Every structure is written in structure tokens, then in C-alpha cells.
Amino acid sequence: MVVSFRVALLALLFAPCVRADEAQDATIFETIQRIDGFDLSQASDKIKGAVNRVLKAKLGEPDYFEAVRRFQVTDQSPELLALAVEKGGSAEGAEAAKLLLDFGQDAMLKEALADKDEPTVAALMASLVASNHAKGVALVVPFVTDEAAGAATHRAAVTALGFGREGEQSLLELAKSKKLPEALHVAASAVFLKSSDPTLREEAAKVIAMPTAAGSAPLPPVAELAKRNGDAANGKTVFQRICFTCHQVGDIGINFGPALSEIGSKLPKDALFTAILDPSAGISFGFEGYEMKLKDGTTLVGFISSETADEVAVSVPGGIVLRHPPGDILERKKLPVSLMPQGLQAGMTEEELVDLVEFLAGLRKPE
Ligand code: HEC
Structure with a gap:
């Protein structure tokens, strides 16, 4: 051939x-x-x-990344950097950041991280962490406490660490060793609240105060909640605050959990409340979580998106698919709980929860 x-x-x-x-x-x-x-x-x-x-014509497409990697086209580094910023924290942004790290473009990345424009830096940090590359996380961690950087950068670094498991782990280490400034605990708790790793959430709750239900009064039963009407527009902003890191609706959000663009046609209001309040009550087919120990010492938490004789593809939070030969995986354990975190309602008021369900209920198949 x-x-x-x-x-x-x-x-x-x-x-x-x-x-x-x-x-x-x-x-x-x-x-x-x-x-x-x-x-x-x-x-x-x-x-x-x-x-x-x-490559120019295919910029950002799967073929593009594959070819840049295969032929080691280091000339594409400026384009990769632009993608890592523009697609901050998404699968494409992560892929671009991973290539830059593999190409050893540390100097270029450091220079870009010193940029004065906050959103640019925040997006790049998210891509670096989402790449799940140890070097990527190591570049971001110093910004959490960097005295030369402003408060906005500190917070952006904390939020960025929520874009990958290695990042969450580093943030937890900072909190455990009391190096995480008090002012960043709220931002950090939002990261842990959204984490799909139950052990990590438990550990985090021991060292930083996790928010309790914003209204703190116990919620009425689901049957009662389901009778209420909310404000869908406000529900959308709640979605964009808490759910978008794992779910897509139309073209907003990251593709990790099931797409929710037509969820209103699938689940009635009471089932939507249950899906949020008790994610493990019914785990969607194909999204069962696994914890896998790899040969290189790292651990992955995610679901298996495809498996063949020579490749296991694992979807991990952040919408990234990591591909490994089966021989790389030393151990796999099925998680008893959903990859969707329990307790997300703690980040919203009762009213906002009702609004969120109103928004989801209105997402329907076109007639
Ligand atoms: C860390 C990732 C993560 C976050 C954050 C998250 N989800 Fe999920 N969600 C998942 C995963 C994975 C599943 C599939 C497993 C399951 O069904 O438990 C899921 C399932 C669901 C389902 C059921 C979908 C179906 O087709 O049956 C609904 C509804 C849902 N999520 C809504 C939400 C809402 C609303 C929020 C924000 C309050 C949210 N999710 C936040 C990961 C997440």
C-alpha cells in the first residue's frame, strides 16, 4: 500500500x-x-x-490538529496560540494548548500569560488546564497567588483550574496547605461544587466553606416545585452560570454530559427537578462514570465514549476526549454515582432553581 x-x-x-x-x-x-x-x-x-x-483552510478542525501533531508543524504555533485564546477552555482550545506544550513553546505561553488583557489571559489559562497536560497546570498555578497580578487574574486562575482534573487537584492542594487566600474561597468553592469527582468534592468541603443553598431553607417537595412557573430568561442565565461547563444548549456550553437542546421534550418538569437535585437517581445510558488508573500514574474520571481493540476513548469534564491504547489502562472502576455533581442547587436560590427548570422545560424539538 x-x-x-x-x-x-x-x-x-x-x-x-x-x-x-x-x-x-x-x-x-x-x-x-x-x-x-x-x-x-x-x-x-x-x-x-x-x-x-x-492547514489554513482547516484551521481548528480535527484534521488540522491531527496533521499539526503528526507532522510536528511548529510553524503553526502562533495560530495555535490564537486558537487556545479564542476557544478558551473548549476541546479545540485544549487541543491547541496541548500541542504548544508538546512543542515546548513555554516561552511563548509565558509571554502570552503576561498580556494585560484579562479575558485573553483567562481564556488561555482555561485552555492550558483543559489540556490535562501537567505543564499546562504548572503554568497557571502561580497566578493564583502572584503578587504582581491583580485580583481579577487571581480569580481567573482559580476558575481556570476548574477546567481539568489535574487543575482541580492542584487547587485542592493549595487550599489544604493554606496557601489559598481567603478572598478566593468563594471562587474555589464554585470550582469544587461543579467538579464531577465526588472524592474531590468531599476533600474540598473539609478545607474551604462550600456554599449552602443560597436561600438555606429546605426546598419544598419536587411535586410542589413542579407546579410553579418561573422566568425562563432568568433561568438561562442560571444555566450559563452553573451548567454550561458540562452541557450544551444550542451553541452555548461545553459538550460533556448529554446535550440539553431538546430536554423539554424528553423530561417533564418533575423529572427535570429530580435530574438536578439527585443526579444519581437515574444515570443516562452511555454516561456511566469510570475512574481509570493509567500506566503513567495519572487517574482519569469520565465516561467511555468509544472502545475498540486498540483504543479506549474517555470523555472527561471540559468536553475533551482522551484516547489511550487499552494497555495504558491498569485499572478501571465504575463509579456508583453520576458524573453530574450532587448539590448544584446550593449555588442558586429556590427561585432561580424554578427559573432554571422553566428554561429547560421550554427547550423542545422543533414541531
Ligand atoms: C460536571 C459536569 C456536570 C455539570 C456541572 C452539570 N451536569 Fe447535568 N449531567 C452531567 C452528566 C455526565 C450527565 C449524564 C449522567 C446522568 O444522567 O447522571 C448529566 C445529566 C443531566 C440531565 C439528564 C439528561 C437526560 O438526557 O436525561 C439533566 C436534565 C441535567 N444533567 C441538567 C443539568 C443542569 C440543569 C445543570 C446545572 C444546574 C447540570 N446538569 C450541571 C454532567 C453535569
């Missing part, structure tokens, strides 16, 4: 008067992808030019 592709490639290279049009570029791109061990750095300018044009 490989030989015939090589022949095809040679034919292309020596074809007289080839035009550098899109079809031609695409053919070159496809051909080199099929050649085992193809070394782009040794290729002709013509091939490099074609690859660059194709």
Missing part, C-alpha cells in the same frame, strides 16, 4: 506544470498523510506550501 502512495506522490512531484490549486493541495495533503513516517521538515517547498494552505 505504502509503496503505491509513494509512487503517487512522485508522480505528483514530477508532473509538469502543476497548478497550485486547491484540488492539487488537497491531493498532496491526503497523499503524505498516508505515507508512514513522512518527514515534512525534509519535504520540498512545494509540499510545505501545499500543507500550509490546507
Whole structure:
């Protein structure tokens, strides 16, 4: 097989008067992808030019990341940095940050983190943590207490650490060793509240005050709540505050738990309340959580999105899919509880909970 592709490639290279049009570029791109061990750095300018044009057209698509990784296109670093910022904390942003870390672009990342624009820095930090790369988390952690940075940056760093398990773990370590300033405890509690790892939530509750139900009075029974009408527009803002890190509605939110774009057609109000107040009461098929110990000493918590003889794909919070050969996984344990955290209602008032369900109930299949 490989030989015939090589022949095809040679034919292309020596074809007289080839035009550098899109079809031609695409053919070159496809051909080199099929050649085992193809070394782009040794290729002709013509091939490099074609690859660059194709990458430009595919910027941010799965093919793009795959090709940049495979051919080690370090020239794409500025584009990767822009993606890590623009798609802060999403699967694409994480992939871009991971490549930059793998390429050893630490200096470039440090310079970008010193940018004066807060939202830029916050987005980049989220992507670095979401990459689940130990170096990414290590770049963000110092900003939690950096005296040269302002309060907004401290808070952004804490929030960013909530974008990956390694990040949450580091934040917990800071809190345990009393290095987390008091002023950041509220931001940190929001991170732990949303964490899909029950052990981590328990540990966190021992060292920082987790918020109790904003109204603190016990909630009425679900049957009663389900009879009330709320303000859907306000419910949407509650969703964007607490639920979007794991669920998509239309084009807002991160794709980790099931998409909720049509949840109102699937679940009546009482079931929606139960889904929020007691996530483990019914775990959606295909979203059962696992804890996996890997050969490299790390632990993953997520659900298995696909599994074949040579690859296990694990979806982890943040909407990222980590792929490992089955041999990398030393141990897997099915979690008895949902990956959706229990107790999210603690971050909202009773009224806001009713508004949130009103919003969800209105998300319906187009008639
Ligand atoms: C840390 C991630 C996470 C957060 C935060 C989260 N969820 Fe979930 N959610 C999940 C996962 C994973 C599932 C699937 C497992 C299950 O059914 O328990 C799920 C399931 C659900 C379901 C059932 C979906 C179905 O198709 O049956 C609803 C409804 C839901 N979540 C609503 C919410 C709402 C509302 C919020 C915000 C208050 C929220 N979730 C916050 C991860 C999360």
C-alpha cells in the first residue's frame, strides 16, 4: 500500500506544470498523510506550501490538529496560540494548548500569560488546564497567588483550574496547605461544587466553606416545585452560570454530559427537578462514570465514549476526549454515582432553581 502512495506522490512531484490549486493541495495533503513516517521538515517547498494552505483552510478542525501533531508543524504555533485564546477552555482550545506544550513553546505561553488583557489571559489559562497536560497546570498555578497580578487574574486562575482534573487537584492542594487566600474561597468553592469527582468534592468541603443553598431553607417537595412557573430568561442565565461547563444548549456550553437542546421534550418538569437535585437517581445510558488508573500514574474520571481493540476513548469534564491504547489502562472502576455533581442547587436560590427548570422545560424539538 505504502509503496503505491509513494509512487503517487512522485508522480505528483514530477508532473509538469502543476497548478497550485486547491484540488492539487488537497491531493498532496491526503497523499503524505498516508505515507508512514513522512518527514515534512525534509519535504520540498512545494509540499510545505501545499500543507500550509490546507492547514489554513482547516484551521481548528480535527484534521488540522491531527496533521499539526503528526507532522510536528511548529510553524503553526502562533495560530495555535490564537486558537487556545479564542476557544478558551473548549476541546479545540485544549487541543491547541496541548500541542504548544508538546512543542515546548513555554516561552511563548509565558509571554502570552503576561498580556494585560484579562479575558485573553483567562481564556488561555482555561485552555492550558483543559489540556490535562501537567505543564499546562504548572503554568497557571502561580497566578493564583502572584503578587504582581491583580485580583481579577487571581480569580481567573482559580476558575481556570476548574477546567481539568489535574487543575482541580492542584487547587485542592493549595487550599489544604493554606496557601489559598481567603478572598478566593468563594471562587474555589464554585470550582469544587461543579467538579464531577465526588472524592474531590468531599476533600474540598473539609478545607474551604462550600456554599449552602443560597436561600438555606429546605426546598419544598419536587411535586410542589413542579407546579410553579418561573422566568425562563432568568433561568438561562442560571444555566450559563452553573451548567454550561458540562452541557450544551444550542451553541452555548461545553459538550460533556448529554446535550440539553431538546430536554423539554424528553423530561417533564418533575423529572427535570429530580435530574438536578439527585443526579444519581437515574444515570443516562452511555454516561456511566469510570475512574481509570493509567500506566503513567495519572487517574482519569469520565465516561467511555468509544472502545475498540486498540483504543479506549474517555470523555472527561471540559468536553475533551482522551484516547489511550487499552494497555495504558491498569485499572478501571465504575463509579456508583453520576458524573453530574450532587448539590448544584446550593449555588442558586429556590427561585432561580424554578427559573432554571422553566428554561429547560421550554427547550423542545422543533414541531
Ligand atoms: C460536571 C459536569 C456536570 C455539570 C456541572 C452539570 N451536569 Fe447535568 N449531567 C452531567 C452528566 C455526565 C450527565 C449524564 C449522567 C446522568 O444522567 O447522571 C448529566 C445529566 C443531566 C440531565 C439528564 C439528561 C437526560 O438526557 O436525561 C439533566 C436534565 C441535567 N444533567 C441538567 C443539568 C443542569 C440543569 C445543570 C446545572 C444546574 C447540570 N446538569 C450541571 C454532567 C453535569
